[in-house]
Amino acid sequence: MESTAIIRKTPADWRVPPNFRDYAAERQRFDWHAVAGRLSGPAGFNIGWAATDRWLESDRAGKTAFRFLAAGQPPKEMTYAELARQTNRFANVLRQLGCTPGTVVFVLAERIPELYVSVLGGLKCGCVVSPLFSAFGPEPIATRINLGAGRVLVTTDLLYERKVAQWRETMPTLEHVLLVAADGGQTAVPGTLDFASLMATASEAAVGVSTAPEDLALLHFTSGTTGTPKGAMHVQEAMLTHWATGYYALDLHVDDVFWCTADPGWVTGMSYGIIAPLLHGVTSIIDREEFDAERWYGILQEQHVTVWYTAPTAVRMLMKAGAEVAQRYRFPALRFIASVGEPLNPEAVWWGKEVLGLPIHDNWWQTETGGIMIANTPAFDIKPGSMGRPLPGVEAAIVARHEDGSVSVIDTPNTEGELALKRGWPSMFRGYLNNEERYRKCFAGDWYLTGDLAKRDADGYYWFVGRLDDVIKSAGHLIGPFEVESALMEHPAVAEAGVIGKPDPVVGEMVKAFVSLKKGWEDSEALRRELLAHARKKLGAAVAPKEIAILPSLPRTRSGKIMRRLLKARELGLPEGDTSTLEGGA
Ligand code: AMP
Numbered sequence: 001m002e003s004t005a006i007i008r009k010t011p012a013d014w015r016v017p018p019n020f021r022d023y024a025a026e027r028q029r030f031d032w033h034a035v036a037g038r039l040s041g042p043a044g045f046n047i048g049w050a051a052t053d054r055w056l057e058s059d060r061a062g063k064t065a066f067r068f069l070a071a072g073q074p075p076k077e078m079t080y081a082e083l084a085r086q087t088n089r090f091a092n093v094l095r096q097l098g099c100t101p102g103t104v105v106f107v108l109a110e111r112i113p114e115l116y117v118s119v120l121g122g123l124k125c126g127c128v129v130s131p132l133f134s135a136f137g138p139e140p141i142a143t144r145i146n147l148g149a150g151r152v153l154v155t156t157d158l159l160y161e162r163k164v165a166q167w168r169e170t171m172p173t174l175e176h177v178l179l180v181a182a183d184g185g186q187t188a189v190p191g192t193l194d195f196a197s198l199m200a201t202a203s204e205a206a207v208g209v210s211t212a213p214e215d216l217a218l219l220h221f222t223s224g225t226t227g228t229p230k231g232a233m234h235v236q237e238a239m240l241t242h243w244a245t246g247y248y249a250l251d252l253h254v255d256d257v258f259w260c261t262a263d264p265g266w267v268t269g270m271s272y273g274i275i276a277p278l279l280h281g282v283t284s285i286i287d288r289e290e291f292d293a294e295r296w297y298g299i300l301q302e303q304h305v306t307v308w309y310t311a312p313t314a315v316r317m318l319m320k321a322g323a324e325v326a327q328r329y330r331f332p333a334l335r336f337i338a339s340v341g342e343p344l345n346p347e348a349v350w351w352g353k354e355v356l357g358l359p360i361h362d363n364w365w366q367t368e369t370g371g372i373m374i375a376n377t378p379a380f381d382i383k384p385g386s387m388g389r390p391l392p393g394v395e396a397a398i399v400a401r402h403e404d405g406s407v408s409v410i411d412t413p414n415t416e417g418e419l420a421l422k423r424g425w426p427s428m429f430r431g432y433l434n435n436e437e438r439y440r441k442c443f444a445g446d447w448y449l450t451g452d453l454a455k456r457d458a459d460g461y462y463w464f465v466g467r468l469d470d471v472i473k474s475a476g477h478l479i480g481p482f483e484v485e486s487a488l489m490e491h492p493a494v495a496e497a498g499v500i501g502k503p504d505p506v507v508g509e510m511v512k513a514f515v516s517l518k519k520g521w522e523d524s525e526a527l528r529r530e531l532l533a534h535a536r537k538k539l540g541a542a543v544a545p546k547e548i549a550i551l552p553s554l555p556r557t558r559s560g561k562i563m564r565r566l567l568k569a570r571e572l573g574l575p576e577g578d579t580s581t582l583e584g585g586a
Contacts (some may be wrong), residue, residue: 007359007382018378020248021390030392032426033534035240036213039279044210045242047217047239051278052084053206055158060254060281065321067284069115070288071298074256080114080281083120086199091200091207097152097176099109101209102125104148104219106156107264108141108163111288114180114195115264118154119274126209127152130219133265133477134552138163139487140229142170144221147231147433149173149220153193156180156511157187163540165189184274184535211417212424213237213541220267221431222367223480225469231433241371241393241427246276247389248362249375250307251336258297259285260309266477267367269426272309276371293321304333311476312344315360316506317438319348323355331356332585336378338363341476343464344509362387364464366450367478368442370427372464376586387454388459395422399447407444416465420447429523470564472501472509475524481564486512487538488545491531493521498543498562499555502571504566513545516553523550557581 004518011017020026021034036045043049055061062083066378067074073410078086105122107129109115122129131150132141141163145153150173157179165445168174168191179187187194211217218234250272258277262268267408285303289295291314318326337352344362354362354381363375364387374396376388390396398417399407410417421428432439441448453465472479481499488497495518501509515531517523528548536544549575555563558581569576 005384006382007353009379009381010544012451014378016253018251020251020254020392021379026248027390027392028503029115030244032240032244032393034488035244036237039239039243042055042210043124043206045213045215045236045321046124046211047236047242047275048087048120048122050239051120051275052080052087055080058281061283062443063280064283066113066284067303068111068286068288069303073277075126076113081279083117083278085204087121087124088204088206089202090117090198090203091124091209092202094122094125094127094152095207096098096198096202099125099127099152101211102216102314103127103152104130104150105149105152105154106130106132106145106150107133108136108153109392110156111263111286112156112180114154116274116286118178119270120278120358123240124209125147126206126215127217127488128219128233130221132264133263133268133540133542134159135540135542136163136265137536137543138167139382139538140483140540140543141415142167144229144231145171145174147228148219152176153179154178154180156182157189158182158356160189175522176515179263207257208412211236214295214430216430218270218369222267223478223483224438225471225480226482229483230438232370232371232429233431233433234427235430237425238370239279240332242271242276243279244393244519245282245372245375245391246272247330248339249372249377250309250338251378252277252278252280252282252307254281256280256282256306256332257304257543258282258309259287259305259308261287261296261314262341262476265544267370268309268311269475271371279428291317293318293325297326300331300334301329305331307336307338308334309340310460312339312348312362313342313475313507315339315344315348315352319351320506326355329411334358336504340365340372342473344385349382349384353428359384364388364462366452367428368450369421369425370429371423373393373424383459386457386463389460389461389502390462391426396420396456396462397422397447398454399444401444401449401451405444406439407447413458416453416455418468419450419452421450422446423448445496446469468502471510472499474501474504474509474511475507475542477542484511484513484535484539484543484545485562487535488515488531490538491515491534493527494531496554496562498564498567499551500564500568500571502547502568510547511543511545512547512549512571514549514554516551556583558583
């Protein structure tokens with residue numbers, strides 16, 4: 001099969017008329033203000049209100065907003081009306097605890113109903129909600145809560161015991177910890193409050209907070225090459241992008257059953273696992289369990305999923321499980337599949353078409369953009385391997401950076417450069433928490449510089465080339481090498497550490513660490529295993545290295561920085577490139 005072949009679309013491919021059909025005209029007609037009118041109400045401009053109460057006077061009040069699935073349990077439905085009531089209760093709980101607009105509320109839980117209620121209730125209360133991935137270890141959790149000066153944490157009794165309790169004193173800003181009992185009952189853990197009891201006595205009346213479009217709403221931590229994680233700040237009006245991209249990129253229609261497989265601990269699971277589908281009043285499937293090919297096909301079939309938003313790693317894991325597994329299932333309801341987070345190889349796009357009956361539509365965005373920017377959508381041809389074209393309301397370009405900090409737009413098609421976006425879309429991040437300098441450096445004039453290398457072809461399709469920095473994308477999750485290196489350095493045997501992303505056919509990149517040892521320590525298999533266990537305990541399974549190599553010393557620049565680039569080149573047997581800055585080098 002030719003991976004460069006184009007997948008042509010005709011109206012015969014549409015199961016319903018797509019929302020986005022005339023590329024040029026829709027982009028020209030598009031106006032963010034027109035979207036704004038749909039979403040504001042008595043709570044001002046508030047994501048929590050627009051996602052829930054906005055439907056109360058409509059026929060959607062009684063419709064299922066979320067269907068929660070968990071192994072061995074019957075599905076749990078929550079209607080829009082119920083979600084509105086529960087989120088009001090939680091907003092009142094926060095109010096009683098003294099939270100005011102701007103208070104930072106962290107959530108750390110598996111995909112359980114209380115997580116969704118907490119996020120939306122927090123937003124209704126005007127709080128800034130920050131999600132933590134439940135597979136993080138104690139260190140990434142504490143680092144983020146401290147950076148965000150979190151005052152409230154909502155988590156489960158089990159996660160608290162394993163990942164927070166022992167480290168509680170290291171988080172001085174944390175005033176209230178609310179625990180959800182794993183067994184559905186009540187908790188009685190010293191120094192914490194019981195979520196269920198607080199909810200039971202809270203009022204269902206609207207909390208009476210009104211927020212403005214530019215009020216802070218969400219804090220998403222993301223990783224850079226160096227330093228601590230960066231808190232990307234998003235405002236209430238980000239929901240304009242969530243609505244518009246739900247409409248154009250995910251093609252949501254009112255009768256859809258939508259399944260976003262991303263965890264709300266990451267930006268995709270927040271923007272598209274929670275906000276966008278609710279803004280469109282559709283039914284979302286939330287599965288608590290981890291990936292399992294049979295389970296996932298079963299969900300697509302039994303839940304009659306119509307629109308499915310997933311990730312390249314998941315698609316590759318399904319491919320690995322074999323087409324015969326897929327063939328035991330039928331997906332007559334499924335009409336659109338999209339994916340995000342890492343490069344989607346052309347084979348995966350074709351695999352979707354052949355095995356599931358629908359190609360996978362790649363799209364591109366990042367934590368900082370808050371929502372989908374570039375996408376393949378139902379009506380338009382797909383060039384497998386391309387991320388698609390900019391959506392209405394988004395202006396993209398390929399640019400070259402100059403030494404004076406300015407950029408120039410590269411108009412010649414198929415030329416590599418940095419992917420840039422014209423500032424002004426509503427879900428653009430408004431800053432990195434406490435790091436104005438780093439934020440400023442992301443912009444050149446009107447252009448936001450994404451840190452990704454890409455090309456645009458003559459038809460306006462964008463092609464991902466690579467990252468400009470050393471961050472690692474593993475199973476779609478962005479991992480900062482510095483955070484991993486710091487955890488390794490805390491082990492008494494480690495003198496220096498360098499961490500890279502090693503290409504992996506399934507998860508994209510796998511975290512690999514290189515360390516050298518302090519005097520008196522010997523390289524051994526037992527020590528290697530101990531270091532892996534140490535990192536896993538501190539960082540959690542999602543971030544910890546999967547491989548570790550012990551070297552006599554690590555390559556450093558003359559200024560003392562570990563050369564990850566060189567470690568990677570050596571690991572992959574690639575040319576070492578310019579080593580003139582290597583310590584002791586030429
Ligand atoms: P995050 O902020 O964790 O969402 O990561 C964003 C980064 O993931 C982007 O800057 C890209 O490097 C990568 N990424 C996201 N979507 C795609 C895609 N469709 N193709 C290639 N890389 C992607």
